Amino acid sequence: MITVALAKGALLKDSVTRFAKAGLDFSAVLDPDNRQLMVPSSCGRANALLVRNGDVPVYVAYGQAQLGVVGYDVLREQQMPVAQLVDLGFGGCRMAVAVKETSGYLRAAELPPHCRVASKFTNCARQFFDELDLPVDLVHLTGSVELGPITGIAEAIVDLVATGRTLKDNGLIAIEDLFQSTARLVGHPLSLRLDRGNLQEIIEAMRS
Amino acid sequence: MTFQPAAGARDLNPQQVERNQVLSERLASVYRVWGYEEVAPPRVERMSTLKAGGGIDSKDIVRLVAGEPLGLRPEMTASIARAACTRLANRPRPLRLWAVGTVFESKESVDGGISIEENLQSGVELFGVHDIAAEMELLSLLLETMEALELKENLGTSLLIGHTSLMNLILKPFCKVQREIVKKALINYDRLTIETLEIDKEVKNILLSVQECRGYPIDVLTDLATLIGEEKIILSLKRLFMTIEPIATEHGVTIQLDPTFQPHFDLYSGIVFQLVCQDNSAPIVIAKGGRYDELMNRLGAEINNQAGVGFSYSIDKLRELIPQNKDNSTSSGSILVAFSSDKRLEDALKRQNELHKRGLRAIVELNHCKKRDEAISLLAKRNCNQLDWVD
Numbered sequence: 001m002i003t004v005a006l007a008k009g010a011l012l013k014d015s016v017t018r019f020a021k022a023g024l025d026f027s028a029v030l031d032p033d034n035r036q037l038m039v040p041s042s043c044g045r046a047n048a049l050l051v052r053n054g055d056v057p058v059y060v061a062y063g064q065a066q067l068g069v070v071g072y073d074v075l076r077e078q079q080m081p082v083a084q085l086v087d088l089g090f091g092g093c094r095m096a097v098a099v100k101e102t103s104g105y106l107r108a109a110e111l112p113p114h115c116r117v118a119s120k121f122t123n124c125a126r127q128f129f130d131e132l133d134l135p136v137d138l139v140h141l142t143g144s145v146e147l148g149p150i151t152g153i154a155e156a157i158v159d160l161v162a163t164g165r166t167l168k169d170n171g172l173i174a175i176e177d178l179f180q181s182t183a184r185l186v187g188h189p190l191s192l193r194l195d196r197g198n199l200q201e202i203i204e205a206m207r208s
Numbered sequence: 209m210t211f212q213p214a215a216g217a218r219d220l221n222p223q224q225v226e227r228n229q230v231l232s233e234r235l236a237s238v239y240r241v242w243g244y245e246e247v248a249p250p251r252v253e254r255m256s257t258l259k260a261g262g263g264i265d266s267k268d269i270v271r272l273v274a275g276e277p278l279g280l281r282p283e284m285t286a287s288i289a290r291a292a293c294t295r296l297a298n299r300p301r302p303l304r305l306w307a308v309g310t311v312f313e314s315k316e317s318v319d320g321g322i323s324i325e326e327n328l329q330s331g332v333e334l335f336g337v338h339d340i341a342a343e344m345e346l347l348s349l350l351l352e353t354m355e356a357l358e359l360k361e362n363l364g365t366s367l368l369i370g371h372t373s374l375m376n377l378i379l380k381p382f383c384k385v386q387r388e389i390v391k392k393a394l395i396n397y398d399r400l401t402i403e404t405l406e407i408d409k410e411v412k413n414i415l416l417s418v419q420e421c422r423g424y425p426i427d428v429l430t431d432l433a434t435l436i437g438e439e440k441i442i443l444s445l446k447r448l449f450m451t452i453e454p455i456a457t458e459h460g461v462t463i464q465l466d467p468t469f470q471p472h473f474d475l476y477s478g479i480v481f482q483l484v485c486q487d488n489s490a491p492i493v494i495a496k497g498g499r500y501d502e503l504m505n506r507l508g509a510e511i512n513n514q515a516g517v518g519f520s521y522s523i524d525k526l527r528e529l530i531p532q533n534k535d536n537s538t539s540s541g542s543i544l545v546a547f548s549s550d551k552r553l554e555d556a557l558k559r560q561n562e563l564h565k566r567g568l569r570a571i572v573e574l575n576h577c578k579k580r581d582e583a584i585s586l587l588a589k590r591n592c593n594q595l596d597w598v599d
Binding site for chain 1: 366368396397398399400401420422464466469484486489490491493
């Protein structure tokens with residue numbers, strides 16, 4: 001039995017559509033009345049695990065799910081040992097450094113050394129500032145990161161930006177991008193090596 | 209305050225310990241009939257030995273606070289190889305050794321701290337055989353131990369085999385910097401990284417084909433020969449697989465050659481393999497091993513002794529794969545020796561001693577029982593099925 005880890009939230013609808021094209025219909029997970037966390041495909045060949053975005057690489061890395069769909073941002077942040085198989089193209093956004101519009105900073109390198117930077121993605125932020133050779137104090141927040149510069153807890157934030165509207169509405173401006181992110185089909189490396197063709201068939205169908 | 213073992217450390221209950229012993233003994237019985245001698249390498253070693261000449265990253269080793277750089281062994285091969293290169297250097301080759309013991313791996317825990325992953329391993333090492341005869345003996349022994357283990361049926365066991373020379377052939381067209389990126393991507397099965405590499409399109413297509421090239425060994429070797437050329441190593445591997453294949457089939461194991469497969473520890477310089485079972489959920493690697501001639505060189509072995517192959521089983525992983533009814537548990541089938549108020553504990557102990565001399569498992573009830581019925585009611589509680597009433 002194939003098990004697929006799907007992220008709840010923004011990526012779910014497109015993930016279901018792409019798996020449907022590969023012959024696995026998980027549309028039951030889109031039913032607003034669905035409370036099941038493990039949903040079988042209509043053909044009975046596979047199960048979908050409905051998990052939080054950040055848990056997709058965990059289920060795949062441990063091999064409990066052979067395949068999964070998750071944003072590149074989560075993969076970069078968690079660095080779990082999963083195989084990146086296909087760039088699915090949807091869920092596009094960018095990881096960016098943002099500051100108060102009135103701050104006057106135009107580039108991340110202009111931030112003062114040891115300033116505070118708030119982020120949900122502290123590993124990505126750490127790597128970025130290390131490469132800039134700029135020491136910063138990271139403040140880990142789990143949501144509403146935009147409040148960081150507004151309240152004064154941090155001078156800058158590192159966060160995902162899709163349209164930029166949330167930043168604008170909160171008086172912030174993105175000054176530098178870390179990377180672009182899209183949804184990725186990921187797999188458990190050992191399961192892929194032991195695959196007798198079932199997984200490969202799905203991967204190929206999702207590639208097209 | 210709660211008293212818990214350190215994260216990742218094993219704290220086994222009696223049944224788990226008993227199962228470990230049963231499994232270790234099943235494996236040992238096969239090693240012995242193949243002429244392997246038991247050694248007991250140290251748990252604590254100098255970091256220089258544990259790092260196996262750069263094969264093992266120091267972040268994988270649990271380091272000890274001591275005057276000199278010491279650590280707990282993350283695997284046993286380096287320690288046994290060190291012994292083979294030093295105090296056992298004069299023993300005639302082939303030298304066949306086996307060991308069972310605990311290994312400790314350092315892992316980063318979810319909260320960013322360090323956790324210790326403790327595992328019981330049992331494995332063999334064969335020293336001093338340079339040609340493919342060593343691999344033939346080692347893999348035949350591995351497959352024979354599979355039968356002795358009496359694992360659950362229908363586990364879909366696969367023997368996943370790679371070879372560092374095959375990987376080197378694949379990486380030959382790349383410069384040193386690219387080589388590491390390509391190697392990492394191939395090992396991690398990271399197709400997207402390969403697709404985005406800025407390299408010649410034809411070379412990229414070969415890499416993508418190689419990534420998907422795995423399966424029945426002879427077919428894979430034929431495919432590889434067309435992709436990267438007919439090389440000596442391919443002919444040598446064909447001979448190995450011709451020998452191993454029938455033995456594997458006999459034991460219900462599928463052999464799969466996978467040129468891009470490499471294990472986590474970079475100890476090996478030749479064949480590398482993992483024995484993988486598929487129970488209900490994720491695949492479980494129950495044994496792994498390979499050839500490590502380079503390591504022997506780094507440990508200072510003489511040139512004609514720079515040859516070693518070995519494998520080790522993870523007993524902790526095997527424990528979950530034995531059927532319950534095949535568990536040689538001795539927890540049931542015991543005799544409870546109980547005594548009445550007319551007798552003393554000394555009488556019961558004397559009786560227990562008589563039973564022990566007959567080879568029977570007997571435990572004594574330390575307080576007297578008023579009636580025989582009271583003693584009978586204690587049988588289940590004491591995990592016994594028979595009463596010896598001293599009255």
